[in-house]
Amino acid sequence: MLASTSSLFAVDKVLEPIYTGGACHVSVDSTEKELLLMRSGSLFALRDPETGIAASILQMDDEENNVTVFAMKDAQTLVTCNTNNVFEVWTMGLPASPIHSWKAHASPILVLTHHATLPLLATGSADHGVRVWDSSKSYCTHNLKGVHGAIVTVLAFHPDPSIMHLFSASEDGTIAVWDLHESRAIKALKGAHVSSVTALSVSTCGGLLLSAGRDQIVNIWNLNQASTKPTKTIAVLEAVESAGWLTDKLFFTAGEKGIVRLWDAASGQCVLSSAVLGTAGHSITQVKLLREQLVAFTSDLFIFYLNPADLSVSRTMVGHHGEITDLTICNDRVVLSTNGPQLRLYQQELTHQCRLLVGHDEAVISLVSKDEVMVSGSRDHTAIVWNDFEMVCKLVGHTDVVSAVSMGNKSTALIATSSADMTLKLWNFNGKEAKLAWTSKAHEKDINHVCFTPNDKNIITTSQDKTVRIWKVEDGKLLGTIKGHKRGVWSAAVSPVEQLLATASADRTIKLWSLGEDFSCLKTLEGHNNSVLCIEFSKDGSRLYSAGSDGLVKVWDIKKSECICTIDAHSDRIWTMLRTEDETLLTGDASGILKVWRDMSEEEALAAQMLRDETIIKEQQLSNMIMRKDYTNAILLAMQLEQPHRLYTFFGQIVDGRSIQESIDLLAHLLAAFDETQIGKLTCWIRDWNTSLKRAYISQLLLHVILKKHKSPALKEVFGHIQPYTERHFEKIDDLLIGSHLIDFVVNKIK
Structure with a gap:
């Protein structure tokens, strides 16, 4: 029987990427509220800094999404430039059709900025030139050349609209000050930087220019003097990616070390430093100054909100998770494991605010929890036991990736870990420490999944060697080996009400096995178009949920052995799926999207009965x-x-x-x-x-x-x-x- 797409489950909540890299801009709406313009693939969104919720969006077609640089013209107008060097002006919140467009430089445009109050757009290109455009009438007002001998990297207008100055810098360390009234360079600041300049900022008083670069220094220039030498040079001892004035006396820097620092401009001393933000080894790519906070963006796509008074982190958001490899619900929090070593904790409402748990040195790929206790397995060859999100102990002994973890169904005293080293380990956990009970050479290839039977007497493992094996908890003795799949077995689930085992395989099938003496195959369920990666039984054991590389979630009737519902859930492979006590499904995919699905069967049955009564x-x-x-x-x-x-x-x-x-x-x-x-x-x-x-x-x-x-x-x-x-x-x-x-x-x- 062919299954049809059904409304048996409906999307209740979605957690999607909000930032996939690139520039971010601050915009102020008509109510004077600050918003952050962030890009996520082909989606541009003005987001509330407090919640991450989009106030307005601009969704471009994926095929036409070749934007390289962009800037905000005003609170609702976006200016973009694409790979064809064509400028396009868009209105946020309206259908993706540009208001007007025009051709720009012949060479690729690498940087652009828009004046805060005037319709002036400045661009810097690979031909070492700077141009200024009237963004309302679509024509070039200034063509500025002759100073830079390398690619232009950064541009900034003078914040005072009455002073028509434009500042530009390039990869050779040269800085130019352009008078737009006279269309010429009034200053060429050379020799102070020996590498690419990445930041230019004019102080609020308008008299000081700050420049920073990857040569690990910050220069301060007095714009009221004719001198072409900096008044102060400060060694910051890291390649700087972002810098700016906090006040007329304090400025901030951030870069390769992943730290935001505040500096006293007069003394040149660092007065405050933040903790390392994001994953160790990743840099801070940009820092944006809001009225009451600094917002730091890291190269591993974290967004940190800092209090300027002490540089403490007030909240954290994740721009993009990468691949969601596993998930669990622990202590009323949704916990995700992704490509990074941190665990990401979310409220069940799935707001964009996130808490990070640090403990592993490499990516976490497996999770399990019960009550307040959680276990995580990582590529660093270890597993960590957490209690109320505090690390209790680390399980050390595997020699390869800890690919799967499991806890007993009746208590947290039993913990099983399996690894790409092909071993299975059982640990006894007393609440404070875990002791190894036994180790078994379990399979001939990587182990993909491990779980306990409902009575906690046996452990089931699945492997890339196409087999499923059942082990005795008491002594680690092998009770049986199940064969039948033609490719690696990704997952297994045991029915909560009968001696029935379900296994999911890369051969695109699900098999139902008897857990009696002979472990015979009872049924083979076919319907997925690609590898079946995860399966879960319903609470009453009457249904089986499956998800796979085809992005589909299927609901199977166990007695009829047929698919009763197919959900076109994701556009990428679904690595993980969790069924909650109220039959809600959570699914996470390889593109970093988490979805929560609500069971609508009772509501549909009630609605159908009401319709029948009304018809009568x-x-x-x-x-x-x-x-x-x-x-x-x-x-x-x-x-x-x-x-x-x-x-x-x-x-x-x-x-x-x-x-x-x-x-x-x-x-x-x-x-x-x-x-x-x-x-x-x-x-x-x-x-x-x-x-x-x-x-x-x-x-x-x-x-x-x-x-x-x-x-x-x-x-x-x-x-x-x-x-x-x-x-x-x-x-x-x-x-x-x-x-x-x-x-x-x-x-x-x-x-």
Whole structure:
């Protein structure tokens, strides 16, 4: 039996990537609220810094998404430049169609910035040139050349609109100050930087220029002096990616060390440092200054909000998880393992705010939890036991990736870990420490999954060696090996109510096995288009949920051994799936998207019962209307009940025994109160009735009435389908009439 896509489950919540790298811009809306413009693939969104929720979005087509640089023109207008060097101006929140566009440089544009108040757009390109454009009228106002001898890397307008100065810097360390009134460079600051300049910032007083670069120094320039030498040079001892003025006396820097630091401009001393943000070894790519906080973006796509007073982290968001490899719910928190060593904790409402758990040195790939206790397995060859999100102990002993972890169903005293080193280990956990009970060489290839049976007496493992094995918890003795899959076995689940084991494999099948003495295969479930990666039984054991590389979630009826629901859940492979106590499903995929699915079966059953009850009542009402000869309302109710056959019979009863003119008059009276929508629906049914010569008489009467009163253009297409059958019916009637004349002639001759 083929399963159809069903509404058995509906999406309740979604956690999607909000930032996939690149520049971020601060915008201020009409209420003076600050918003952050972030890009996630082809989606540009102005987001609330407090919640991460999008205030307005611009969704571009993936095929047309070749934007390289972008900037905000005003609170709702975005300017982009694509790989074809074409500028396009867009309005946030409207359908993705540019307001206007124009061709830019011949060379690739690498940086652009828009003036805060004026319609001026500055661009820097690979041809070492700087251009200024009127973004409203789409023409070039300035073509600035002659200073830079390398690619332009950063641009900044003077914050005072009355001072028409533009600052630019390049990879060779050169900084230029351009007077836009005179279209010339009034200063060329060379020699102070020996590497690419990555940041330019003008102080709030307008008299000081800060420059920073990957040569690990920050220079401060006095713009009120004619000198081309910096007034102060500060060694910050890291390649700087972002810097700016916090006040006229303090500035911040951030870069390769992943630390935000505050500096006293007068003394050149660091006065405050943050902790390392993000994953060790990743840099901070940019820092944005809001009114009351600093927002730091890291190269591993974390977003940290810092209090400027002490540089403490007030909250954390994750721009993009990468691949979600596993998930669990622990202590009312949704916990994700991804490509990074940190565990990510979310409230079950799935707001964008996230808490990070640090303990592993490499990516975490497996999770399990019970009550407040959680176990995580990592590529660093270890597993960690957590209690209330605090590390309790580390399980050391595996020599390769800890690929799967499991805890006993009845208590947290039993912990099983399996690894790519092909071993299975059982640990006894007393709440404070875990002791190794036994180790077994379990499989010939990587172990993919481990789980306990409901009574905690046996452990089940699955492997890339195409086998499933059952082990005795007491001593690690092998009880049996199950063979039958043609490729590696990814996952296994044991029914909570009977001796039934389900296994999911890369051979695109799910197999049901008896956990009796012979471990025989009972059923093979087929339907997935690719590897089946994870499976879960329902709480009552009547259903099985499966998810795979095809992005589909399927719901199977165990007794009937058939798929009763297919959910087109994700566009990428689903690595992990979790079933909660209330039959909610959580699924996480390889593109970093987490979805929560709510079971709608009870609601659908209730809605179906209410619909049946309502239909019965309406059927009785229809019978009563016919008895009262309330023909108009009876016709409308029959149409509402979607009963074209009954309606046709009803029309037949109305015209039966009446002449053509009497029938036309009566039908015209009955249809007089119909609106265009009702007439359109009735005409579609007349089209179907008119295909049969037996029903053509009533159909033609109704058409006559409708055509005399209604001239809607929407009916033309329907009449186009009616006309060929009408012509055919009249031709047949003509033939019958001619035949009747012939019969009359023959009868008369015989007489």
